[in-house]
Amino acid sequence: MQFTPEIIQKLEAIVGPSFVFTDEETRKHYGHDETEDYNFPPGVVVKPATAQEVSEIMKLANKYYLAVVPIGGRTGLSGGALSLLHGIGMSMERMNKILEIDEQNLQVTVEPGVITQVLRDTVAQKGLFYPVDPSSMGSCFIGGNIAENSGGARAVKYGVTKDYVLNLEVVLPNGEIIWTGANTLKNSTGYNLTQLMVGSEGTLGVVTKAVLKLWPKNSHNVLMLVPFYKAEQACEAVSAIFRAGIVPSALEFMERDAIDWSLKYVDGISVTVKPEHQAHLLIEVDGNYPEILMLEAEKIMEVVEKFEIDEILFADTEDQKNALWRMRRGVAEAVKANSIYKEEDTVVPRYELPKLLKGIKEIGNKYGFKSVCYGHAGDGNLHVNIVKGDMTDENWKKEVPKGIREIFELTISLKGTLSGEHGIGFVQKNFMDIAFSKSHLELMEQIKYIFDPNNIMNPGKILPDKV
Amino acid sequence: MQFTPEIIQKLEAIVGPSFVFTDEETRKHYGHDETEDYNFPPGVVVKPATAQEVSEIMKLANKYYLAVVPIGGRTGLSGGALSLLHGIGMSMERMNKILEIDEQNLQVTVEPGVITQVLRDTVAQKGLFYPVDPSSMGSCFIGGNIAENSGGARAVKYGVTKDYVLNLEVVLPNGEIIWTGANTLKNSTGYNLTQLMVGSEGTLGVVTKAVLKLWPKNSHNVLMLVPFYKAEQACEAVSAIFRAGIVPSALEFMERDAIDWSLKYVDGISVTVKPEHQAHLLIEVDGNYPEILMLEAEKIMEVVEKFEIDEILFADTEDQKNALWRMRRGVAEAVKANSIYKEEDTVVPRYELPKLLKGIKEIGNKYGFKSVCYGHAGDGNLHVNIVKGDMTDENWKKEVPKGIREIFELTISLKGTLSGEHGIGFVQKNFMDIAFSKSHLELMEQIKYIFDPNNIMNPGKILPDKV
Numbered sequence: 001m002q003f004t005p006e007i008i009q010k011l012e013a014i015v016g017p018s019f020v021f022t023d024e025e026t027r028k029h030y031g032h033d034e035t036e037d038y039n040f041p042p043g044v045v046v047k048p049a050t051a052q053e054v055s056e057i058m059k060l061a062n063k064y065y066l067a068v069v070p071i072g073g074r075t076g077l078s079g080g081a082l083s084l085l086h087g088i089g090m091s092m093e094r095m096n097k098i099l100e101i102d103e104q105n106l107q108v109t110v111e112p113g114v115i116t117q118v119l120r121d122t123v124a125q126k127g128l129f130y131p132v133d134p135s136s137m138g139s140c141f142i143g144g145n146i147a148e149n150s151g152g153a154r155a156v157k158y159g160v161t162k163d164y165v166l167n168l169e170v171v172l173p174n175g176e177i178i179w180t181g182a183n184t185l186k187n188s189t190g191y192n193l194t195q196l197m198v199g200s201e202g203t204l205g206v207v208t209k210a211v212l213k214l215w216p217k218n219s220h221n222v223l224m225l226v227p228f229y230k231a232e233q234a235c236e237a238v239s240a241i242f243r244a245g246i247v248p249s250a251l252e253f254m255e256r257d258a259i260d261w262s263l264k265y266v267d268g269i270s271v272t273v274k275p276e277h278q279a280h281l282l283i284e285v286d287g288n289y290p291e292i293l294m295l296e297a298e299k300i301m302e303v304v305e306k307f308e309i310d311e312i313l314f315a316d317t318e319d320q321k322n323a324l325w326r327m328r329r330g331v332a333e334a335v336k337a338n339s340i341y342k343e344e345d346t347v348v349p350r351y352e353l354p355k356l357l358k359g360i361k362e363i364g365n366k367y368g369f370k371s372v373c374y375g376h377a378g379d380g381n382l383h384v385n386i387v388k389g390d391m392t393d394e395n396w397k398k399e400v401p402k403g404i405r406e407i408f409e410l411t412i413s414l415k416g417t418l419s420g421e422h423g424i425g426f427v428q429k430n431f432m433d434i435a436f437s438k439s440h441l442e443l444m445e446q447i448k449y450i451f452d453p454n455n456i457m458n459p460g461k462i463l464p465d466k467v
Numbered sequence: 468m469q470f471t472p473e474i475i476q477k478l479e480a481i482v483g484p485s486f487v488f489t490d491e492e493t494r495k496h497y498g499h500d501e502t503e504d505y506n507f508p509p510g511v512v513v514k515p516a517t518a519q520e521v522s523e524i525m526k527l528a529n530k531y532y533l534a535v536v537p538i539g540g541r542t543g544l545s546g547g548a549l550s551l552l553h554g555i556g557m558s559m560e561r562m563n564k565i566l567e568i569d570e571q572n573l574q575v576t577v578e579p580g581v582i583t584q585v586l587r588d589t590v591a592q593k594g595l596f597y598p599v600d601p602s603s604m605g606s607c608f609i610g611g612n613i614a615e616n617s618g619g620a621r622a623v624k625y626g627v628t629k630d631y632v633l634n635l636e637v638v639l640p641n642g643e644i645i646w647t648g649a650n651t652l653k654n655s656t657g658y659n660l661t662q663l664m665v666g667s668e669g670t671l672g673v674v675t676k677a678v679l680k681l682w683p684k685n686s687h688n689v690l691m692l693v694p695f696y697k698a699e700q701a702c703e704a705v706s707a708i709f710r711a712g713i714v715p716s717a718l719e720f721m722e723r724d725a726i727d728w729s730l731k732y733v734d735g736i737s738v739t740v741k742p743e744h745q746a747h748l749l750i751e752v753d754g755n756y757p758e759i760l761m762l763e764a765e766k767i768m769e770v771v772e773k774f775e776i777d778e779i780l781f782a783d784t785e786d787q788k789n790a791l792w793r794m795r796r797g798v799a800e801a802v803k804a805n806s807i808y809k810e811e812d813t814v815v816p817r818y819e820l821p822k823l824l825k826g827i828k829e830i831g832n833k834y835g836f837k838s839v840c841y842g843h844a845g846d847g848n849l850h851v852n853i854v855k856g857d858m859t860d861e862n863w864k865k866e867v868p869k870g871i872r873e874i875f876e877l878t879i880s881l882k883g884t885l886s887g888e889h890g891i892g893f894v895q896k897n898f899m900d901i902a903f904s905k906s907h908l909e910l911m912e913q914i915k916y917i918f919d920p921n922n923i924m925n926p927g928k929i930l931p932d933k934v
Contacts, residue, residue, distance in 0.1 A: 188616045
């Protein structure tokens with residue numbers, strides 16, 4: 001989209017000339033997130049500083065029928081931040097203030113451009129805990145987490161973003177500013193627009209403030225790495241741990257290749273793993289009483305020792321814990337550094353993980369692709385990195401999508417779904433028919449329509465193309 | 468509404484003649500819940516046994532423009548189950564099966580007519596825990612809990628109904644049957660219709676199955692009753708407990724009158740309280756390790772001893788614990804047995820409780836009504852029972868609603884809202900303008916419209932009357 005000087009001037013009048021960008025470099029910079037190798041540059045990049053400015057931008061966009069894409073930390077994996085129509089790319093980076101840490105009510109009010117890690121660290125200084133920890137937390141924005149309903153390693157015990165969002169200030173596509181709910185832990189007052197907004201991937205409005213719940217911070221944790229000779233047994237152990245009455249604060253699965261890649265590509269990890277181990281579980285328990293954590297760790301050992309495992313590594317120091325987490329968090333980055341890839345975000349009830357893993361490998365064999373699997377096993381959330389490697393471009397384009405469709409069909413048959421924490425965005429939208437009936441999708445389309453009748457708000461996301 | 472023989476025959480053809488009732492006694496029985504003294508009898512009562520039957524009823528209702536009200540345990544406090552238009556009262560009582568307890572995935576699949584206590588007890592036999600415990604749990608239905616997004620005493624640590632609903636089978640007003648989500652702990656796949664349905668009070672569809680999350684059951688708890696000489700200090704202690712890093716599993720507030728009434732009207736409670744105590748906190752911590760619970764109880768004692776309190780009562784036996792809980796749960800019943808009353812379900816951030824309590828009493832003085840306050844202080848959720856006593860009928864009708872409006876204005880000014888766990892239903896709908904702007908309410912109306920264009924699904928609830 002080519003913007004007229006008139007529109008550019010109007011945008012400059014709203015946010016100030018220093019915060020409107022039309023140069024190619026800036027546009028390209030804001031044209032991609034972490035989704036494959038896509039780049040859809042906005043026609044213009046604007047950086048508002050207040051909800052009022054966002055509101056004026058939305059009113060302008062409605063008047064001239066301009067697409068607007070809210071842009072966060074651009075770490076998304078489903079293409080939610082891509083400006084498909086090359087409209088207005090609205091970067092939320094200047095709205096990056098932690099407005100209030102309410103120690104009395106254990107709440108925090110933030111702007112959407114706050115980096116998740118910054119939020120976690122800042123509240124931790126006051127003895128408070130914001131548990132949501134996507135692997136990208138060092139650079140992703142809270143606004144993006146809300147848009148995608150992000151999870152992370154601690155979701156298994158503490159829940160995902162939606163479980164922490166109490167209230168949202170939202171600029172609706174028509175420019176009106178509303179608060180969706182109240183700053184309370186409970187709320188039975190009308191339809192839950194807060195939860196409708198969470199996970200709506202910037203298609204229903206722009207979040208400009210969020211009130212998030214906090215917990216008191218636990219003081220201790222125990223982290224262990226358990227090597228399994230058989231990958232499916234590692235998956236089986238996951239639900240056995242819960243059946244033993246333990247709720248770990250993290251329960252991560254990495255298959256062989258995932259660890260290998262991570263160890264090769266991420267610096268400073270001093271963990272040795274043996275080639276005969278097909279998979280590892282990284283298990284954490286947390287709490288305030290070290291002696292209780294040791295008891296729980298012993299219970300976990302009793303459970304996993306019923307499977308074919310090698311020696312368990314307990315992380316003795318903070319450095320060792322950090323190294324193990326870097327290894328886990330580095331997998332996606334490592335795969336990406338090495339090959340063109342597609343990342344799927346499959347999720348099933350956790351006991352179905354062994355079937356899912358087995359099925360994914362069989363589908364890969366059928367269509368000729370290799371996959372690297374890892375993820376939040378405690379939640380049944382398995383990330384599937386499909387690696388292009390030396391596959392031909394034609395097969396990559398034609399065969400792989402068929403395989404992905406079969407993988408999703410498998411997740412649905414196991415009572416799971418398409419995405420656990422990455423969202424549907426651009427890259428998965430044409431698989432939505434697998435999860436939802438035609439009339440179910442029409443309900444979603446109608447919801448979109450009542451919020452955004454001109455379809456200017458992040459168009460082309462979530463809902464499947466009309467064919 | 469008078470039903471023609473033709474409609475009655477069609478209903479009989481759907482559910483069987485034994486499950487269609489037109490006699491006055493049955494209609495009156497299903498014409499009320501626990502909301503004040505209202506009775507709006509359905510024109511006909513039907514008792515479907517399957518989602519398919521519900522679907523056929525909805526199709527019929529749409530064809531003939533008949534109002535349908537799903538009816539649960541009729542313990543609601545906002546009038547959600549009242550058949551305002553005397554249409555089809557659809558009692559869900561026959562759909563009362565626990566379909567599957569999935570011990571592998573810690574999930575349970577239930578029909579909506581399962582009594583909450585039955586669900587809790589049944590899963591407890593397998594070492595599992597469904598934490599949501601409304602005071603009415605001995606007779607309320609899970610379907611009603613989902614409709615109203617019910618809470619209870621354990622919400623402060625474990626959350627409310629919405630936090631346990633993973634997936635819903637819903638019959639839409641047009642008769643179509645959908646599953647709203649997936650049986651997974653995480654889900655970022657399209658708009659969250661599951662959470663839109665929770666708390667929608669039967670106005671968007673009929674829940675016919677629910678998949679709920681469970682936890683492993685904690686084995687121990689410690690319960691204590693703390694008498695405060697000053698009610699506002701009891702409220703202040705609430706947030707001080709959290710600031711000390713403790714998350715109690717229950718934290719209940721009862722002012723003087725609440726306890727007095729309960730002790731007078733509920734049998735078999737052997738608790739003595741002194742007249743000089745203005746309020747009590749009932750505090751529970753739970754976990755698997757008794758020695759840790761004692762440590763936490765000691766920490767709580769340290770906190771509350773900073774206020775003007777009398778001797779703390781520790782419940783030593785299960786009997787004593789049950790007595791204390793009966794005392795707490797008996798308050799509403801006791802007030803109701805004694806006077807005409809209105810119950811408000813105010814909720815604010817918990818630190819604002821002292822201001823809320825003080826304000827409610829001032830407003831009561833201004834408008835000449837007495838109130839009995841108690842509730843889930845850990846959540847900032849204060850139930851306000853306004854007692855008619857010897858107030859004139861005219862003042863009850865004219866003055867009290869003005870006072871209620873001021874109470875709600877106060878909750879909003881404290882960043883709280885109208886209802887924490889009872890819903891808006893019939894009795895609070897005309898206060899919705901206090902919480903929401905006109906266009907915000909219009910969004911809710913449009914959501915209602917896309918689900919239910921003929922407005923047959925529990926009409927006259929939640930959304931304010933058009934004036």
